[in-house]
Amino acid sequence: MTSFSELGAPPGFLQSSAWRAALALVVVFVMLAVTGWTGIRGTKGDTDPLGSSRAAWAGATFHGHRLPDPAAGPHRIAAFFAGLRKADRLRLADRYPLAVGNMAGAPATLRYQANRKAMDQARDVAARRSHDARLTPEGRQDAGRLMHRLDSMMRPGRQILSFDPAAGGRAAEVFGDLTHARRVSVVVPGVDTNLVNFERTKQAVRAPVGMASSLYDAERAVRPDARTAVIAWADYTAPAGIGVDAAAGQMAQAGAQRLESMIGALPTGADVSLFCHSYGSVVCGVAARALPSRVGDIVVAGSPGMRAQNTAALHTTARVWAMRDSDDWIQDIPNLELGGLGHGADPVDPAFGSRVLSAAGADGHAGYFARGTQSLANFALVGVGAVAGVSCATDDGHCAADLA
Numbered sequence: 001m002t003s004f005s006e007l008g009a010p011p012g013f014l015q016s017s018a019w020r021a022a023l024a025l026v027v028v029f030v031m032l033a034v035t036g037w038t039g040i041r042g043t044k045g046d047t048d049p050l051g052s053s054r055a056a057w058a059g060a061t062f063h064g065h066r067l068p069d070p071a072a073g074p075h076r077i078a079a080f081f082a083g084l085r086k087a088d089r090l091r092l093a094d095r096y097p098l099a100v101g102n103m104a105g106a107p108a109t110l111r112y113q114a115n116r117k118a119m120d121q122a123r124d125v126a127a128r129r130s131h132d133a134r135l136t137p138e139g140r141q142d143a144g145r146l147m148h149r150l151d152s153m154m155r156p157g158r159q160i161l162s163f164d165p166a167a168g169g170r171a172a173e174v175f176g177d178l179t180h181a182r183r184v185s186v187v188v189p190g191v192d193t194n195l196v197n198f199e200r201t202k203q204a205v206r207a208p209v210g211m212a213s214s215l216y217d218a219e220r221a222v223r224p225d226a227r228t229a230v231i232a233w234a235d236y237t238a239p240a241g242i243g244v245d246a247a248a249g250q251m252a253q254a255g256a257q258r259l260e261s262m263i264g265a266l267p268t269g270a271d272v273s274l275f276c277h278s279y280g281s282v283v284c285g286v287a288a289r290a291l292p293s294r295v296g297d298i299v300v301a302g303s304p305g306m307r308a309q310n311t312a313a314l315h316t317t318a319r320v321w322a323m324r325d326s327d328d329w330i331q332d333i334p335n336l337e338l339g340g341l342g343h344g345a346d347p348v349d350p351a352f353g354s355r356v357l358s359a360a361g362a363d364g365h366a367g368y369f370a371r372g373t374q375s376l377a378n379f380a381l382v383g384v385g386a387v388a389g390v391s392c393a394t395d396d397g398h399c400a401a402d403l404a
Contacts, residue, residue, distance in 0.1 A: 049122075050164045053098035062092065070103055074265035077105030097121070102162050104265035108178045115160040122165040123150040145196050152199065162235045162262075169195030170236065172262070173209055175216035176229035184270045185219065185230045185383040187212045187369075188259065190278030190302075191246050193238040203366075208232040211369040215275065218371070218380035226384045229270075235262065239279060246279055247341040249286065249307055256287035263291060273297040273383050274318075277368060278330065281306055282343050289315035297321065297382050301359065301368040301375065302330045305343025311353035321382065322347035322354035323375055323393065325362035348393075355399040358391040 054070045061067065068080050081089055089107070093100040093114035100106055101114035129135060129143035146169075153160055159174040178184070189208045197207055204210030212232035219228045236255030239245035263272055272295045276284035284298055285306025298314075299321040300306065311320045324331060335346040347354045361373035368375040378390045392399035 048166055050098045050102060050166060053096050053118075057096045057099040060096075062088070067092075070099055072105075074105030077103055078107075081106055081110065093117070098163070101160075102164065104261055108159070108161065108174065111161055112159045112174075115163040116154060118163050118165075119150050119154050119160065122163075123147055123154070125165075126150060142196075149196050149198065161231065164235075165195065168237070168240070169198075170234060171195060171198050172235040173198075173212065173232045174229055175212055175232070177227070178229040178231070179267060180227055181229035181267060181270050182227040183219075183229075183273070183384060184266055185212075185215055185228065185273045185275060185379075186233050186259075186263070187215060187230065188233055188255075188274060188276040188280035188283055189238070190280045191239045192241060193234045193236075194240075198232075198234055205369040205371070206366040208234045211275075211277070214369045214371055214376060215379055215383060218376050219383045222377075222380045222386060223384040228384060230383070231262075233259070233262065236283065244341070247343075249282065249340065249343070252279070252282040252286045252307065255283040256290070259283060259287045260290050263295065270294070271296055271385065274299065275379055275383070276300045276303070278302045278365065279304065281347070285314060285343075288318070291316060291318065293317050296385075297387075299323070299357070299379060299382055300347050300354075301362075302328050302365045303343075303347045304330055304333050305335050305337075305345060306347055307337070307343050309345045310351065319387075320347070320354045321357050321378075322352070323357040323359040323362075323368070323378070324348045325359045325364060325367065325375070327363065328359075328365045330365055350396070350398075353398075355401075356393040357399065358393045360391075 057067055057070055068076055089110055090113070093110050094117060097114040097118040101111050101118050103111070126143045126147040130140050130147055132140065135143070153171070160171060161174050162170065162172040164170045187208060189211065193208060199209035200207040205214050209232050212230045216228070216230040219226065219230065236258045237251055238255070239251055245251055266272060274284050274295060274297070276298065281300035281303035282305065284300065285308055288298060295318050298316065298318045301323050302325070303322060306314065308314045314320065335344060337344045345352050348356050357375070357378045359368060359373070359375040361370070362368045362375040363370065367373065369379070370376060374391055381387060381389050388403045390400070390403070
């Protein structure tokens, strides 16, 4: 990819506000030319199986009583399931798998079971579509790819916390024992996150599952006795590619609300850290002000901005960390916000106020979770609460202040 520094600007002009503003407008008009003026579009699919499952649940009775509103809140839902026999919980999960599998407050192990059945049903649909002559060859190929992805997600031992097959699809997976965890790390990925791209066979750490798995292993290596869990949280609708959706904030706003809801349903007493990559850092920035105080750390990597001018504008009690590899192309994106496009100030700029961590060895925009990198080592230390051992990008003192 051609960097903005290669466009022929005179020395020093690339850093000027006039050049960056002009460049931002060029980027906007290029994106509009590619995606059209209606590029900010709705994300509804043709069908809504999760909505249908929730509607069926909401209209049903069980043992002569109405079932609780699936949006009643995690404490109300947790109390409801706690009052049921195990056989009754399993019966509800079998009858309404998508509703139970995505119900904040339902026991995690029950959600894993419910989502396994929901994925099995979605796999059957994908298998039929992969041979449906009414679809284009590309449509059948996409269905086949989804079928194979669901096969993988249904393997024994996988813990799928949420699953929605509509449109591109959403999912979240847990590594570790979420129910008894004392520390929970949440990986929030960026653009092009959907069910098919939820995991990768090659270059696994460039996809949410690989990122979370790598972080979980690193945390266990740092502190083997720690009761940790890591969530690959791809349970929001992310922009597809680099276009107007990725430059705007609507999807981040919707994702932030879902992130807040998920964190509110995590085990009581667990400390939470967020690890937000690329557009995921926009989601975390928008969510920051509404997050509970037990979110002690927000780490952003390869960030285009957090929709804030500095850490104070995030209105969070969490420590804010940032890192960027020297070869990350995201540094060429102007950190401006014009007409709702762009995500604001650069989190690794000293003026932003983040604690800037070393990303040595990360190798570009998608390599922050690669094993053996300083970026992953720093993630793991933050995740287990051993922040005194992090490696800072500079020795300016702010990064390591008050960490002993």
